[in-house]
Amino acid sequence: xxxxxxxxxxxxxxxxxxxxxxxxxxxxxxxxxxxxxxxxxxxxxxxxxxxxxxxxxxxxxxxxxxxxxxxxxxxxxxxxxxxxxxxxxxxxxxxxxxxxxxxxxxxxxxxxxxxxxxxxxxxxxxxxxxxxxxxxxxxxxxxxxxxxxxxxxxxx
Amino acid sequence: xxxxxxxxxxxxxxxxxxxxxxxxxxxxxxxxxxxxxxxxxxxxxxxxxxxxxxxxxxxxxxxxxxxxxxxxxxxxxxxxxxxxxxxxxxxxxxxxxxxxxxxxxxxxxxxxxxxxxxxxxxxxxxxxxxxxxxxxxxxxxxxxxxxxxxxxxxxxxxxxxxxxxxxxxxxxxxxxxxxxxxxxxxxxxxxxxxxxxxxxxxxxxxxxxxxxxxxxxxxxxxxxxxxxxxxxxxxxxxxxxxxxxxxxxxxxxxxxxxxxxxxxxxxxxxxxxxxxxxxxxxxxxxxxxxxxxxxxxxxxxxxxxxxxxxxxxxxxxxxxxxxxxxxxxxxxxxxxxxxxxxxxxxxxxxxxxxxxxxxxxxxxxxxxxxxxxxxxxxxxxxxxxxxxxxxxxxxxxxxxxxxxxxxx
Numbered sequence: 001x002x003x004x005x006x007x008x009x010x011x012x013x014x015x016x017x018x019x020x021x022x023x024x025x026x027x028x029x030x031x032x033x034x035x036x037x038x039x040x041x042x043x044x045x046x047x048x049x050x051x052x053x054x055x056x057x058x059x060x061x062x063x064x065x066x067x068x069x070x071x072x073x074x075x076x077x078x079x080x081x082x083x084x085x086x087x088x089x090x091x092x093x094x095x096x097x098x099x100x101x102x103x104x105x106x107x108x109x110x111x112x113x114x115x116x117x118x119x120x121x122x123x124x125x126x127x128x129x130x131x132x133x134x135x136x137x138x139x140x141x142x143x144x145x146x147x148x149x150x151x152x153x154x155x156x
Numbered sequence: 157x158x159x160x161x162x163x164x165x166x167x168x169x170x171x172x173x174x175x176x177x178x179x180x181x182x183x184x185x186x187x188x189x190x191x192x193x194x195x196x197x198x199x200x201x202x203x204x205x206x207x208x209x210x211x212x213x214x215x216x217x218x219x220x221x222x223x224x225x226x227x228x229x230x231x232x233x234x235x236x237x238x239x240x241x242x243x244x245x246x247x248x249x250x251x252x253x254x255x256x257x258x259x260x261x262x263x264x265x266x267x268x269x270x271x272x273x274x275x276x277x278x279x280x281x282x283x284x285x286x287x288x289x290x291x292x293x294x295x296x297x298x299x300x301x302x303x304x305x306x307x308x309x310x311x312x313x314x315x316x317x318x319x320x321x322x323x324x325x326x327x328x329x330x331x332x333x334x335x336x337x338x339x340x341x342x343x344x345x346x347x348x349x350x351x352x353x354x355x356x357x358x359x360x361x362x363x364x365x366x367x368x369x370x371x372x373x374x375x376x377x378x379x380x381x382x383x384x385x386x387x388x389x390x391x392x393x394x395x396x397x398x399x400x401x402x403x404x405x406x407x408x409x410x411x412x413x414x415x416x417x418x419x420x421x422x423x424x425x426x427x428x429x430x431x432x433x434x435x436x437x438x439x440x441x442x443x444x445x446x447x448x449x450x451x452x453x454x455x456x457x458x459x460x461x462x463x464x465x466x467x468x469x470x471x472x473x474x475x476x477x478x479x480x481x482x483x484x485x486x487x488x489x490x491x492x493x494x495x496x497x498x499x500x501x502x503x504x505x506x507x508x509x510x511x512x513x514x515x516x517x518x519x520x521x522x523x524x525x526x527x528x529x530x531x532x533x534x535x536x537x538x539x540x541x542x543x544x545x546x547x548x549x550x551x552x553x554x555x556x557x558x559x560x561x562x563x564x
Contacts, residue, residue, distance in 0.1 A: 062225040064513040065489045085489045087224045087513050088420060
């Protein structure tokens with residue numbers, strides 16, 4: 001998971017010996033599952049919606065471009081399917097779940113800032129037909145994810 | 157994560173605004189942060205919510221509470237105050253300081269009027285750029301110049317080596333490194349009105365590239381009407397014990413409209429203004445001609461040469477350089493440094509050296525080097541980002557019109 005955006009930032013920060021302070025008011029939603037690479041997935045039966053978390057968008061700053069996959073593309077848990085660009089940063093988006101892309105948020109082509117203003121609603125990124133629902137068990141719940149973010153911040 | 161670098165890092169982490177017990181966190185995890193040099197404004201930055209990052213051996217603010225987007229736009233609409241004390245101010249003194257300096261730079265220093273300056277380049281034997289620098293003639297036996305923080309050691313060693321040889325032959329030159337001073341850059345439309353409150357000198361008589369030693373807010377300052385944003389503005393070298401008071405006074409006199417601005421927005425601003433960042437857009441192997449700085453080679457210098465690498469540079473002027481720096485506007489994701497540039501047939505013609513999203517134009521802008529012939533405005537190119545080719549077009553720089561204060 002070396003390509004995770006925040007893992008990268010933290011690691012770089014650690015390498016460069018920068019202090020990174022905990023911000024601590026990012027929103028986390030109860031009914032979602034979270035990856036340690038800061039994507040969320042909302043699973044409803046065999047279909048799932050994927051986006052990046054409030055914590056992630058907050059760290060990235062103003063999102064100016066979202067690179068979306070094609071509908072029909074396969075995504076794999078732990079692999080990159082697209083990218084988010086902010087004024088100065090480029091970050092991969094890692095899929096929290098495997099399956100087939102059945103929809104992409106076309107709104108982001110014209111309004112990439114939705115990822116900042118509404119990371120869990122209007123700023124969703126892809127819809128996936130889930131191939132293995134068991135994968136969700138490897139993801140974090142809301143409480144664990146909040147704790148994970150706190151720990152990650154405190155570490156650096 | 158692809159294409160790491162300071163700016164990416166800064167932006168990724170900079171939104172974590174300081175909170176809670178900063179000092180405890182710092183003590184616990186970052187004992188070695190002490191290795192970084194701090195400007196006298198360090199505590200002032202932290203108190204204003206700055207996100208500090210390492211830059212050229214210094215702990216510098218990359219961003220304050222505003223986003224880089226807002227901060228960039230505010231500079232052009234109102235104004236920005238930057239702490240650039242990490243940069244190295246240097247005075248060369250002595251009756252031969254001009255002939256000495258002219259061996260090292262491409263500028264026609266002799267012809268500069270006292271109290272004026274110019275952007276110039278230190279060259280090496282091969283005509284490549286050692287650094288860029290704003291050089292000011294204070295008077296005939298005193299030159300003041302500012303070099304990049306990241307090039308300080310290299311530049312000083314280079315100057316010192318040549319100074320020894322020059323003095324050995326009887327030349328009269330000495331230097332003073334202004335480590336007792338701090339450097340503030342005040343930029344944007346409110347720069348002059350805000351600063352006018354703090355000095356009795358009539359700033360309307362001081363034009364772009366002019367230099368004065370004047371009293372500002374009770375301290376004797378070196379004032380240069382210059383900057384790195386494309387806006388009107390000043391760089392103020394102030395005795396370090398007066399730097400915090402001056403910063404406070406400037407913010408106060410602008411009624412909060414001039415905001416503290418970090419290196420993140422500074423990079424967006426200089427890119428919009430088409431200005432080179434040494435280390436990205438200019439390097440040891442790039443000549444001033446290739447970098448599009450031919451205008452900075454004085455007419456007399458073109459005729460006489462006499463600076464390091466002159467032979468190669470003058471030959472290039474005659475024959476034309478093989479590569480040139482050009483600006484680009486592109487579709488799709490912003491191009492970043494090292495993105496490949498292709499012609500419309502898909503052949504490689506060069507590489508991006510700086511790129512990003514322009515907060516003021518709301519477009520992707522970039523600069524880079526392409527083969528001569530492909531550098532003309534309007535030329536269609538492809539820029540590769542993550543393996544995909546996106547349409548781009550060579551665009552005249554500056555991307556955002558400059559607003560230097562010149563006599564009308």
